[in-house]
Amino acid sequence: MTNVTVQDCKIINLPKNHQLNGNLTAITNGVEVPFDVKRIYYLYDVPGGNSRGGHAHKALHQIMIALSGSFTVTLDDGKHKKSFMLNQPYQGLLIPPGLWRDLDNFSSGSICMVLASELYDEEDYFRNYQNFKDWKFSK
Secondary structure: OOOOOHHHOEEEEOOOEEEOOEEEOOOOEOOOEOOOOOEEEEEEOOOOOOOEEEEEEOOOOEEEEEEEOOEEEEEEOOOOEEEEEEOOOOEEEEEOOOOEEEEEOOOOOOEEEEEEOOOOOHHHEEOOHHHHHHHHOOO
């Protein structure tokens, strides 16, 4: 996945079932999500001014969703950067492996849910940007 660029990322619209008593969004493996979800986690109570992320993955696919509030996801392929503002619970950001990500500008009360293609594996992470770039451009 070293040839992935920020242009391979996109916002996907998730189904929004609108009813008078509230909205419902359901997400199904292989339908709205182009991979089998093996892990779900969420970030919340991020203190103002703090950032999350600051890493890349070798093999993990993700979809990030702002369940509440808003935040910015900046993706970096080693040559180009692209930022996405997530602020709708019926939209997700599809992130293939091989991209550095930083999350910041969290609004008060924001919740970021992540659908991941794999279980947690520390060996899948690049936590040093130069190591990520060396891997990305070594082939």
